[in-house]
Amino acid sequence: MSRQDVLVSADWAEKNLGTEGIVFLEVDEDTTAYDGGHLAGAVKINWTTELQDAVRRDIVDKAQFEQLLSAKGVNNSDTVVLYGGNNNWFAAYAYWQFKLYGHADVKLLDGGRKKWELDGRTLTTDVVERPATTYTAQEPDLSIRAFRDEVVDAIGAKNLVDVRSPDEFSGKILAPAHLPQEQSQRPGHIPTAVNIPWSKAANEDGTFKSDDELAKLYGEAGYDDSKSTIAYCRIGERSSHTWVVLHELLGHDDVKNYDGSWTEYGSLIGVPIELGAPQKVGA
Amino acid sequence: MCGAPDQSLALPPGTDLSRETVLAGRVVAGGEPVAGAFVRLLDGTGEFTAEVVASASGDFRFFAAPGTWTLRALSRAGSGQTALTADGPGLHQAEVAVA
The missing domain is CATH 3.40.250.10 (Rhodanese-like domain)
Structure with missing residues (x-):
């Protein structure tokens, strides 16, 4: 891996909003941040309810991860760009889970919401709907x-x-x-x-x-x-x-x-x- | 530390101010509140401890411990910082001016 494979800049993200095959996913510690404004076309993931099991203390299992990404409209072939508030803490947590379940192409927006906001870039409250997919995850990479x-x-x-x-x-x-x-x-x-x-x-x-x-x-x-x-x-x-x-x-x-x-x-x-x-x- | 606590940013239910050391305040520019600033709490050595986003009214809050702290704000209106010493548990307040 190298920096170019892992990170995308805010400029790159701005140019690629709405591009077919690129899905922006927002993951925040403050799970209400997305609702106040998000990148155009980005879908929200709630780390407390969607990346963790609701009963056992554990991350979601393979089947739950598949259900989640299918419902969010993510294809196995999509480039997933994760971003969030608080210096990308929870976006990084999601990134690690995407790697754990073998998503082929996942990246982090360098600087996350903070740099985006400090740059004065556009946020929208538009409701984002993506058609459901059938996502297949890999067995968790316990390495x-x-x-x-x-x-x-x-x-x-x-x-x-x-x-x-x-x-x-x-x-x-x-x-x-x-x-x-x-x-x-x-x-x-x-x-x-x-x-x-x-x-x-x-x-x-x-x-x-x-x-x-x-x-x-x-x-x-x-x-x-x-x-x-x-x-x-x-x-x-x-x-x-x-x-x-x-x-x-x-x-x-x-x-x-x-x-x-x-x-x-x-x-x-x-x-x-x-x-x-x-x-x-x-x- | 005297008088009624500022109610502008409600503390979570169950917060025990006889045990918790709460640092709270407001980010301002030219006397006006700045919404959505990124506020960092730095410890006595200048080390990052936490960061929050100020509310629409510029308010922020940290749960810390007694000691000397620095509150540093970063916003589109500029940056600024202020020192705050908490001599014990309770609510400690400060204003951070950015320019």
Whole structure:
């Protein structure tokens, strides 16, 4: 993979709105954002109700993913362009799921809604209808998804990249600071994890930093190129952003997203937890 | 911290201000509210902690912890930032002017 295969610019997107075979899908943390205005022709995906199972704590399974994309009018041959608010957190989470279920051509709009809005580009409230399709997903590619036991086994063995903010990593707060802090799990981080906040990989306008800047960032933060990697955050969406950086932009081979993330790990009985600020690399 | 909390941005039901440290405020340009600005919360070291989109009336809100914070706003009307110190739980308010 390289940047050209993964990202499209706002200029490219603007020129390709309405192009046959290109489907724009908006995925926001704030699931009402789309309704206030969206890219012309874009379809909304609600991450809370459409990308997760409604009963079990899990992402949608293959059959549910097929039903979702069929209902949204996505063909297997379509180029899917995902975008969203909050620096593409949930668009990246959807991107990871599209890769997990083997969609051939999926891209992220670099900068997402934020850059689009800051650029003053057009948003519309038009209702978008796409005729239903019959979408066929692949079996999930578990080479990009980590589960709890392999996370515990990875302590001291693989790169564990905690992409939350330093205060969440140290245990000072339990959730991103725009969310209430009342949570049931224990604060802290997985021992031997390095703290490389997702935000360091993005510019202020929400676009990804350059490949050179990204390579430098991870190198300086103690990321070991020779090891396999598991990225985690609180619920797996910010770590999807970092998964995109490490696996898709920088092209590292064995990188998994642990979507159970801290809400699962911090609730497990008996697993080791570390508190406090990150160790300084080289100190 | 004194007086009745500003009701312009209702807190979620069940928010316990004796335990939660809430940072709230408004983005303004020339004294007028700026809708839809991107507001970032930076910690005491300047590190990104969270980001929200201000409401139509320019209001924003974070759930944080006691400490020194920076509120930074980015909008089509420009950018700006302001410091805010929360000495304990409760509602702490600030205005961020952009230009």
